[in-house]
Amino acid sequence: MNPNNYYTKEQEKVISITGLYKSFHELAVLKGIDLELFKGENMAVLGKSGSGKSVLIKLIVGLLKPDKGEVIVLNKQVDKLNPQELDALRLRIGFSFQSSALYDSMSIRQNLEFPLKMNRKNLGKKEIDNAVEEVLDSVGLKDKLNQMPADLSGGQRKRIGIARTLILKPEIMLYDEPTSGLDPITSIEINELINEVQQQYNTSSIIITHDLTCAKETCNRIAMLFDGKFLKVGMFDEVFDSEDEQIQSFFKYNFIQ
Amino acid sequence: MQKTNLKKYIFSKGVDQYFADVYKASLFIVRFFKEAVRPPFHIREIINHCFEIGLKSLPLITLTGFIIGIVFTKQSRPALEDFGATALLPSLIGIAIVKAMGALVTALICAGKVGSGIGAELGSMKVTEQIEAMEVSAINPFKYLVVTRVIATAISVPVLALYCSLVAMLGSYVNVNANEATSFITFIQNAFSTIQFLDIFTSVTKSILFGLTIGLVGCYKGYNATQGTRGVGKAANQAVVLAMFLVFIEEMIVVQVYNWIRLY
Numbered sequence A: 001m002n003p004n005n006y007y008t009k010e011q012e013k014v015i016s017i018t019g020l021y022k023s024f025h026e027l028a029v030l031k032g033i034d035l036e037l038f039k040g041e042n043m044a045v046l047g048k049s050g051s052g053k054s055v056l057i058k059l060i061v062g063l064l065k066p067d068k069g070e071v072i073v074l075n076k077q078v079d080k081l082n083p084q085e086l087d088a089l090r091l092r093i094g095f096s097f098q099s100s101a102l103y104d105s106m107s108i109r110q111n112l113e114f115p116l117k118m119n120r121k122n123l124g125k126k127e128i129d130n131a132v133e134e135v136l137d138s139v140g141l142k143d144k145l146n147q148m149p150a151d152l153s154g155g156q157r158k159r160i161g162i163a164r165t166l167i168l169k170p171e172i173m174l175y176d177e178p179t180s181g182l183d184p185i186t187s188i189e190i191n192e193l194i195n196e197v198q199q200q201y202n203t204s205s206i207i208i209t210h211d212l213t214c215a216k217e218t219c220n221r222i223a224m225l226f227d228g229k230f231l232k233v234g235m236f237d238e239v240f241d242s243e244d245e246q247i248q249s250f251f252k253y254n255f256i257q
Numbered sequence B: 001m002q003k004t005n006l007k008k009y010i011f012s013k014g015v016d017q018y019f020a021d022v023y024k025a026s027l028f029i030v031r032f033f034k035e036a037v038r039p040p041f042h043i044r045e046i047i048n049h050c051f052e053i054g055l056k057s058l059p060l061i062t063l064t065g066f067i068i069g070i071v072f073t074k075q076s077r078p079a080l081e082d083f084g085a086t087a088l089l090p091s092l093i094g095i096a097i098v099k100a101m102g103a104l105v106t107a108l109i110c111a112g113k114v115g116s117g118i119g120a121e122l123g124s125m126k127v128t129e130q131i132e133a134m135e136v137s138a139i140n141p142f143k144y145l146v147v148t149r150v151i152a153t154a155i156s157v158p159v160l161a162l163y164c165s166l167v168a169m170l171g172s173y174v175n176v177n178a179n180e181a182t183s184f185i186t187f188i189q190n191a192f193s194t195i196q197f198l199d200i201f202t203s204v205t206k207s208i209l210f211g212l213t214i215g216l217v218g219c220y221k222g223y224n225a226t227q228g229t230r231g232v233g234k235a236a237n238q239a240v241v242l243a244m245f246l247v248f249i250e251e252m253i254v255v256q257v258y259n260w261i262r263l264y
């Protein structure tokens, strides 16, 4: 991690969340979250499974509605937008799903073309082909163009999922557990990919994970989500050295794994 | 004492859940009609689904229709023979098939084949986050997945029902020709002598209703699938059961309305 990347208060905020609450029936998942993501920054959100990490990023893209609190993304309050405005905002955000969420009835090419064809109706065939080639190149899977998602490995599916979001040239990337279920070597490759994407596409990212290596390799700052709140937000070492018992046990448990 | 309270509690909770489900389903139906009339229409997607639904069900419907035609004719003959009225066979079969059997049999086959297919397909898209993936790419999944499929079933089922009726008549003709040596022309003339325009019209309207039902039920169950892969199987299964049940209820209602229209 490069300390020079550490944010300063003057930097432009791309995501700003204040006092965010979300529950499902009686289950309170998020209980007062505050978060700021600065332009060009990668931030990891760490937490046990079931702690509400996915819920948090789904709130950011408006897949869920907050019970209370503000979610402001690229200067828009997400839950106040009408459907057209929300769609316009979503085009500026890339969302990489935990399960990759490739459309299994479509080939890789169709998967990548789909968001473009549906959203940029004025593009010609040549432009679409070029865009597909470019993103496939970015994720290093040029030879898979005509295969079906079922033919790919877990790591390759993750890459295609990321490529599919890159094709719309997002300003913000949200990764939901990009390395979960992958072997260590593939995980390292995905970490590298996340860093390349940040540089090549100039994105700001939130990376949801419980993989410490991933957080350390890809992120400027990390936030510890625990019991619906952020226990600690800061640079990796800062959080790692924290005296807090719960944070310590989280790190201990993860390293034993 | 406490036991009855518990029973009451469980019962009232069940009733609450039932009405909540009915409410949710009606919202789904209303949303379908609202979104169906708003562009974009994804015409190509609708045509694709029509072909897929049609081709998928064609062999089964051909076979079933033909057999029903033969069996129905065979079974009706002895009753008519007693009155020496076998000449009435074609018109009897014509009425039975065009008014009732064609649409009903097609709807049941489609509920089984198409309804479960849609339920499973959308269900697996739901539990693997593909539907959410569309949403975050600013694509309206309801329009792209649900509206296109429901319109496709509403178009395909009536076409298949007409086709089924024709094949069944053909089956009937084969049997009548073998036994009574009736010519094809006579058979057709007899068969259609008693069928009125209102009969065909009702049959087609009914089939459109069945098609809408099969599509809507399949999509609703799939779109609301939960609990991973188990939920997919459940969605497919429930789609078939509910669609068949509703088809019978609708058949009953349509018959009532039809008789009422004929009276006035």
Ligand SMILES: Nc1ncnc2c1ncn2[C@@H]1O[C@H](COP(=O)(O)OP(=O)(O)O)[C@@H](O)[C@H]1O
Binding pocket: A024, A029, A047, A048, A049, A050, A051, A052, A053, A054, A055, A056
């Ligand atoms: N749509 C939903 N409806 C009901 N409960 C949900 C929903 N989404 C998530 N939850 C619950 O919220 C909690 C947090 O889920 P999630 O954010 O997926 O955890 P994770 O941190 O592992 O990503 C879980 O207990 C989950 O059951």
Ligand SMILES: [Mg+2]
Binding pocket: A053, A054, A055, A098, A176, A177
């Ligand atoms: Mg999660």
